[in-house]
Amino acid sequence: TLQSVIKGTGSALPARCVTNADLAQKVDTTDEWIIERTGIRQRHIAGQGETTATLATDAARAALSAAGIAAGDIGLIVLATTTPDNTFPATATKVQALLGIDDCVAFDVAAVCSGFLYAVSVADSMIKNGVARHALVIGAETMSRILDWEDRTTCVLFGDGAGAIVLSAEEGDGSKGVLASKLHADGRHGPMLYVDGGPSTTQTVGFIRMQGREVFRHAVTNLASVLTETLDAAGVAPDDVDWVVPHQANRRIIDATAKKLGLSPDRVVMTVDQHANTSAASVPLALDCAVRDGRIRPGQLIVLEAMGGGFTWGASVIRL
Numbered sequence: 001t002l003q004s005v006i007k008g009t010g011s012a013l014p015a016r017c018v019t020n021a022d023l024a025q026k027v028d029t030t031d032e033w034i035i036e037r038t039g040i041r042q043r044h045i046a047g048q049g050e051t052t053a054t055l056a057t058d059a060a061r062a063a064l065s066a067a068g069i070a071a072g073d074i075g076l077i078v079l080a081t082t083t084p085d086n087t088f089p090a091t092a093t094k095v096q097a098l099l100g101i102d103d104c105v106a107f108d109v110a111a112v113c114s115g116f117l118y119a120v121s122v123a124d125s126m127i128k129n130g131v132a133r134h135a136l137v138i139g140a141e142t143m144s145r146i147l148d149w150e151d152r153t154t155c156v157l158f159g160d161g162a163g164a165i166v167l168s169a170e171e172g173d174g175s176k177g178v179l180a181s182k183l184h185a186d187g188r189h190g191p192m193l194y195v196d197g198g199p200s201t202t203q204t205v206g207f208i209r210m211q212g213r214e215v216f217r218h219a220v221t222n223l224a225s226v227l228t229e230t231l232d233a234a235g236v237a238p239d240d241v242d243w244v245v246p247h248q249a250n251r252r253i254i255d256a257t258a259k260k261l262g263l264s265p266d267r268v269v270m271t272v273d274q275h276a277n278t279s280a281a282s283v284p285l286a287l288d289c290a291v292r293d294g295r296i297r298p299g300q301l302i303v304l305e306a307m308g309g310g311f312t313w314g315a316s317v318i319r320l
């Protein structure tokens with residue numbers, strides 16, 4: 001049978017780093033408040049010339065190089081973003097052009113913070129259906145451009161960045177690569193976390209609006225349930241998991257979810273202190289950090305999970 005296996009990972013961050021102390025000069029907040037409530041210490045913010053597509057392309061190049069695969073061998077690009085360069089064309093096609101790929105399947109996926117989980121699931125299915133042998137699966141965001149920089153309840157929480165993986169078809173017995181993915185959405189909760197603009201409504205880009213407490217409550221419940229469901233589908237126990245790579249929204253959500261499942265904090269990758277919430281980029285960015293610093297190694301069993309606007313949520317169990 002065909003397995004879809006992670007061949008390489010990559011990531012990219014904007015050059016400029018903004019600390020909590022920097023933000024405290026702009027809005028009524030403090031370093032202590034932000035660290036205590038979220039675990040965030042700093043975030044990278046895109047400057048002029050840095051866009052979702054340029055960050056995505058840098059991350060993709062790093063993943064291709066780690067995988068030892070040429071751009072021309074890529075047959076599929078799935079890019080998860082909620083901050084595309086333009087309303088259309090899809091940012092995936094811009095990345096394709098920047099990588100010098102003349103012809104492949106390329107499209108964006110919109111599932112906000114769960115976007116990368118949706119993208120992995122879609123790419124996994126397409127690879128197993130023979131659409132492409134090598135896929136780039138990317139999460140990339142410039143959240144800073146949809147933040148209301150006068151709203152302290154949201155502007156301190158987000159950052160910009162990109163992460164990418166090369167997912168490739170490999171013949172095997174089904175024990176390697178993406179073992180199981182589960183996705184969910186419940187649009188009734190849209191008003192709890194949304195952007196108050198868009199092409200078809202206001203013809204503006206809009207700003208993020210959020211009911212933080214409600215989002216927090218749903219996040220822990222939904223993440224714990226989808227993690228259990230996905231581990232069951234993969235036929236593995238929580239104890240078999242080497243690393244959990246969670247969406248990096250908030251340290252307290254990550255800790256509470258791990259605790260609910262009885263997962264040791266030593267096996268949870270945490271980068272929210274460095275990057276804040278980079279939405280669809282956060283899971284592949286955290287994954288790449290842990291691969292590059294040697295924590296995550298070939299042969300290990302990892303679990304990716306995320307929850308975001310919609311609400312949408314999902315998880316994937318992957319044997320490296």
Ligand code: ACO
Pocket residue numbers: 028029030033034037038113152153154156157193210211212213214215216219247249250277307308309
């Ligand atoms: N600095 C200082 N004070 C602040 C700030 C700030 N940046 N933001 C809010 N406050 C104040 C509030 O005004 C409020 O003051 P009041 O008591 O005088 O009214 C007080 O702090 C408490 O506000 P709460 O919103 O109740 O604080 P809470 O403990 O819930 O923390 C937070 C807020 C961090 C947003 C939390 O609810 C949370 O993490 N929610 C999850 C949201 C999230 O992660 N969203 C990301 C997208 S979804 C996802 O990725 C899962």
